[in-house]
Amino acid sequence: MTAQSRAASRSLATVTDAPVTPKPQVPERIVKKEDGQKVAIHTTILLNRNPILTRTPTAFEKAYYAYQAKIERALHNPLPYDFYFKPGTQLELQFDKEEEERERLAFGKSATPSPRVKTEEELRATDEDNADALAALESQQQEDSVKLLPREHESDRTGDVKSLNRQGQRNVYLLVQAKDEAGKKSWMFPHAPVNTRENLFENVQNHLRSPFGIGMDTWVASKKPIGVHRTSSAAKTKENDAFFFYKAHILAGQVRPDGKNVLDFAWLTKEEIKIRVDQSYWDSVKDMISDF
Amino acid sequence: MASLRLAWQASKPTTPLRVAQTSEAATMADPRVDIIRRTLYPANVRSRESPTGTWRSNVGRRLQRAIPSVQAHETIERAWLLHQRHIRRGRQAELERKFKCMKEAMDYLYELDPKLHAEANRVEDPRVRTPQEVQLLKTLKGQEKKAIESRIRGLFPRELRIPTETPSRDGWRHEWDPLIAPL
Numbered sequence: 001m002t003a004q005s006r007a008a009s010r011s012l013a014t015v016t017d018a019p020v021t022p023k024p025q026v027p028e029r030i031v032k033k034e035d036g037q038k039v040a041i042h043t044t045i046l047l048n049r050n051p052i053l054t055r056t057p058t059a060f061e062k063a064y065y066a067y068q069a070k071i072e073r074a075l076h077n078p079l080p081y082d083f084y085f086k087p088g089t090q091l092e093l094q095f096d097k098e099e100e101e102r103e104r105l106a107f108g109k110s111a112t113p114s115p116r117v118k119t120e121e122e123l124r125a126t127d128e129d130n131a132d133a134l135a136a137l138e139s140q141q142q143e144d145s146v147k148l149l150p151r152e153h154e155s156d157r158t159g160d161v162k163s164l165n166r167q168g169q170r171n172v173y174l175l176v177q178a179k180d181e182a183g184k185k186s187w188m189f190p191h192a193p194v195n196t197r198e199n200l201f202e203n204v205q206n207h208l209r210s211p212f213g214i215g216m217d218t219w220v221a222s223k224k225p226i227g228v229h230r231t232s233s234a235a236k237t238k239e240n241d242a243f244f245f246y247k248a249h250i251l252a253g254q255v256r257p258d259g260k261n262v263l264d265f266a267w268l269t270k271e272e273i274k275i276r277v278d279q280s281y282w283d284s285v286k287d288m289i290s291d292f
Numbered sequence: 293m294a295s296l297r298l299a300w301q302a303s304k305p306t307t308p309l310r311v312a313q314t315s316e317a318a319t320m321a322d323p324r325v326d327i328i329r330r331t332l333y334p335a336n337v338r339s340r341e342s343p344t345g346t347w348r349s350n351v352g353r354r355l356q357r358a359i360p361s362v363q364a365h366e367t368i369e370r371a372w373l374l375h376q377r378h379i380r381r382g383r384q385a386e387l388e389r390k391f392k393c394m395k396e397a398m399d400y401l402y403e404l405d406p407k408l409h410a411e412a413n414r415v416e417d418p419r420v421r422t423p424q425e426v427q428l429l430k431t432l433k434g435q436e437k438k439a440i441e442s443r444i445r446g447l448f449p450r451e452l453r454i455p456t457e458t459p460s461r462d463g464w465r466h467e468w469d470p471l472i473a474p475l
Contacts, residue, residue, distance in 0.1 A: 074358035162465040199411035227393035252469030287389040
């Protein structure tokens with residue numbers, strides 16, 4: 001607003017603009033405990049990216065599934081082939097070829113093949129007639145087929161801990177590097193002090209809307225905390241801290257480090273968090289994090 | 293006369309569909325009708341396997357082809373059930389540890405500040421909109437309004453993806469800008 005417009009909006013000449021006062025600092029919440037020790041309350045966010053990929057089955061599970069599939073092939077009720085496949089069509093040829101492959105995979109080249117699998121002579125006879133038809137079908141299928149991406153991502157190979165595509169099968173959590181009061185850089189989950197105007201859940205939401213979290217679409221799972229980490233100092237005059245953990249999920253976006261509270265960040269699995277974090281912190285936090 | 297008998301013999305079904313038909317004759321012209329009828333109304337003759345049947349005459353022989361032996365099969369089943377039990381117990385133990393953490397946190401919060409604890413414990417009806425939300429919705433339009441309305445408090449958001457066998461072509465969406473800060 002220019003001076004002229006300000007002058008125009010004033011109703012009386014005696015009215016002056018109020019001096020701009022700085023916003024009063026909202027004090028952080030400090031609670032006195034019974035034994036006289038003060039405790040400062042903070043909230044911490046356990047921001048989780050859910051697994052993107054299904055788990056790889058173990059060798060035992062794969063073998064068991066193959067075994068069960070073999071029994072199914074042996075015992076299953078017959079398919080009404082003549083209803084689904086008109087004799088002599090391309091589709092029937094394709095089906096017979098695939099069926100022979102499946103039988104061979106399940107049972108090996110055995111003495112008693114299933115009724116659908118043709119004998120050598122029949123195969124030779126049909127092959128000559130239908131070689132070009134089969135070739136045409138195969139080429140068309142190759143054009144149509146969708147190329148699936150590999151389960152291991154580029155960031156798995158390079159070890160890029162900032163990428164959210166890494167470790168698709170596992171749960172990854174956000175760990176943030178910040179300076180604590182002593183000025184030492186340490187890795188912790190992102191935390192913020194609670195002030196007297198809000199409850200814990202509102203504090204978490206506001207924290208997620210702060211500069212570091214505004215670039216992420218998140219969802220806080222519950223209004224109740226999932227855990228607490230308490231620090232204690234030997235001196236009675238100094239405050240203790242209580243960090244209440246809240247579980248949130250990231251749906252899209254990425255962290256934007258603001259250089260003040262959040263110097264650096266990483267998306268890590270449980271074992272990787274253990275390496276980077278202090279022992280006492282780890283002891284409080286380890287049971288809140290999913291194992292896989 | 294002879295032609296009629298020939299016609300009757302020709303129209304007799306090659307495979308009887310019903311027990312009743314083993315003695316009777318049914319008239320059919322088109323093999324396709326026969327096929328469709330056989331698929332829709334499978335045979336209830338018990339001497340053959342059928343698509344909807346529960347019995348095979350050659351179960352023993354086919355099982356011999358499939359499994360190594362009865363003892364081996366039972367061992368495999370028991371190993372699988374044991375494996376499932378380990379997984380189940382591991383999952384239960386993990387949940388118990390997480391719950392213990394939650395309980396500790398809530399108990400400590402109650403000790404520290406009963407008001408905050410009451411706020412955390414408050415049960416809210418997801419159908420009810422808070423006064424701030426109502427005020428905010430009045431000021432918004434279009435996409436922003438949809439962004440607020442689609443997120444219902446207390447329910448899972450739609451964007452939580454189900455794990456898939458292979459990743460999506462675009463991967464994770466790292467560039468995301470908020471339409472409006474959601475409540």
